[in-house]
Amino acid sequence: MTLRAPRITRLGLALLKGTRHLDRDEIELDAHGPVGDRTWCLVDRAAARVLRTVDNPRLLRITVRPTDGGFVVTTPEGHSLDAATRDAADGIQAYDYWGRGARIRLxxxxxxxFFSEYLSRDVVLARADxxxxxYADPISIVTTGALRRLEEALTRSGYAVRSPLDARFRATMTLDLEHDPEPGTRLQLGDAVVEVTDPLERCAVIDLDPETGERTNTQLLQRIRTTDGRLPFGVGARVVSAGTLRLG
Structure with missing residues (x-):
């Protein structure tokens, strides 16, 4: 089944894994997913491990925007660094990411x-394949209907929702649909087509404030937990036909 042109109400990505998820007016999709999304990451070279957001919440406070020669990094304190990047001579290496090998170039x-000082740990910038x-599929989708029902449940429990909930889930896109599309559904989005895969399992990142990185009592994990212990919210998707996604 193909759904044609559901309205996109929000688009976003993070150029460097774990940093602030930035709203975009448009995103280019190629065969691998959103172009630019998590192109860069930080690694703990001694442990041969890619840094994970849930373990390094201060990353959420940092804004990374692309430039012609690389990107510019800005901290909430107003410090910035215009960074040029160049592959080191080490070539492609395998670093652990959630138990699997991620191919990276230091x-x-x-x-x-800059990041080592900010995070108070020795890290190295890397470019990821x-x-x-x-973590899961290249595209993540949430829907306005599911977000509204979650916000209503939180409000009934006495929690005041102070910021848009879709910012918590760091999705590629928010679609104006009452329910999540079923696995196997194809979505025509402008000149791009994506196919829905499976529900997305969530982790404690959704309980971190998307601007401050502080852990807040949002009860999100508690609210989305199913009776069998799973934590699904939103769906993943893969690219069928490349193209440009635009708001609206």
Whole structure:
């Protein structure tokens, strides 16, 4: 089944894994997913591990925007670094990411020292192979209907929702649909077509404030937990036909 042109109410991605998820007016899709999404990551070279957002919530406070020569990093304190990037001589290496091997290329960049100081740990900037530091499918989707029902449940429990809930889920897109599309559904979005895969399992990242990185009592994990212990919210998707996604 194909749904034609459900309205896109929000688009976003993070250029560097774990940093602030930035709203976009449009996103280009190629065969691998959203172009630019999690192109970069930080690694703990001693542990041969990619840094995970849930373990390093201060990353959420940092904004990373692309430039012609690389990207510019800005902290909430107003400090910024215009970073040029260059592959180090080490070549492709395998670093652990949630128990699987992520192919990364370490970078010769001032950003490594910048992030090491900010996070108070020794980290190195790296460029990831497309999709290797994405936990599930390349595209994540939430719907306005599911978000509204979740917000109503939180409000009934006495929790005041102070910011848009879709920011918590860091989805590629929010679609104006009452219910999540079923697995196997194809969505015509402008000149792009994506196919829905499976419900997305969530982790404690959704209980972190998307602007401050602080853990807040949102009760989101509690509210989405099923009777068998799963934590699904939203759906994943893969690219069928490349194209451009635009708001509206």
């Amino acid at each position: 970078q010769d960049s001032d950003c490594s020292a 497309r999709g290797d530091v994405v």
